[in-house]
Amino acid sequence: MWSYDTGHGRYGMGMRQTDIRRVALWLLVASVALTAAIAIWAVAFGDFDDTTGRILGTSMSVAGGSLLALAAATGWERSRAVAWLGIAGAVIGFGLVIVGIWLEPDGDVFWKAAVSAIIVGVAAAWIALLGNARLAHEHGWVGMVAIASGAVLAALLLVAIWAEADSSGFGRVIGVFAVLVAAFSVVVPVMHRLDAVPARPTASAEEWQFCPRCGEVSIAASGTMARCPQCDVTYRVDSVR
Numbered sequence: 001m002w003s004y005d006t007g008h009g010r011y012g013m014g015m016r017q018t019d020i021r022r023v024a025l026w027l028l029v030a031s032v033a034l035t036a037a038i039a040i041w042a043v044a045f046g047d048f049d050d051t052t053g054r055i056l057g058t059s060m061s062v063a064g065g066s067l068l069a070l071a072a073a074t075g076w077e078r079s080r081a082v083a084w085l086g087i088a089g090a091v092i093g094f095g096l097v098i099v100g101i102w103l104e105p106d107g108d109v110f111w112k113a114a115v116s117a118i119i120v121g122v123a124a125a126w127i128a129l130l131g132n133a134r135l136a137h138e139h140g141w142v143g144m145v146a147i148a149s150g151a152v153l154a155a156l157l158l159v160a161i162w163a164e165a166d167s168s169g170f171g172r173v174i175g176v177f178a179v180l181v182a183a184f185s186v187v188v189p190v191m192h193r194l195d196a197v198p199a200r201p202t203a204s205a206e207e208w209q210f211c212p213r214c215g216e217v218s219i220a221a222s223g224t225m226a227r228c229p230q231c232d233v234t235y236r237v238d239s240v241r
Contacts, residue, residue, distance in 0.1 A: 065094030075128025089121020123154035
């Protein structure tokens with residue numbers, strides 16, 4: 001037997017990880033299909049004017065934002081703040097790019113804001129992806145250093161954009177952290193495979209292994225309260241026998 005509640009109406013008020021993924025996937029599919037259709041039309045009929053270019057740029061921006069949001073959403077269970085930061089950066093950054101494509105605003109501030117939002121979104125998505133690596137306890141520091149390196153690189157790039165720092169020394173510092181981020185992008189996934197840390201302990205006979213509402217894997221011991229990581233519903237397992 002099991003029972004569940006919605007935490008005083010919390011269920012349905014906030015967007016779930018599955019909702020974000022579904023929206024991002026449909027946007028990605030639609031934008032890729034539109035991009036392909038425009039490219040085929042331009043190649044077949046040689047008709048490529050400014051409006052066609054803007055539509056193509058808009059479609060590609062939607063695809064880029066969708067991919068970035070999907071990457072950020074992978075960190076939903078570990079850190080929703082990082083996931084939301086990545087999703088917000090994707091939406092705001094590529095949204096500004098689309099506005100810029102159609103309205104062609106004057107001044108550097110607009111494009112600096114767009115690029116800055118995309119940098120924040122990429123950094124958060126990168127941190128979310130690396131945060132999903134399951135490393136052995138003795139290798140946990142590698143993941144922490146990798147995340148710190150990505151955050152520092154993003155901060156340096158933002159400083160370079162807004163302060164217009166163009167000194168060779170500052171550029172070398174950015175280059176050093178860029179190399180570190182590239183290295184960790186390879187090392188952390190490899191260590192994830194080598195350490196082979198299991199995703200979760202095997203459920204015992206006294207554990208309910210699925211959310212009673214959405215069916216997502218959500219292990220809960222009998223007689224305890226649990227919260228599903230997907231639909232955010234709270235439930236208690238009275239007995240699994």
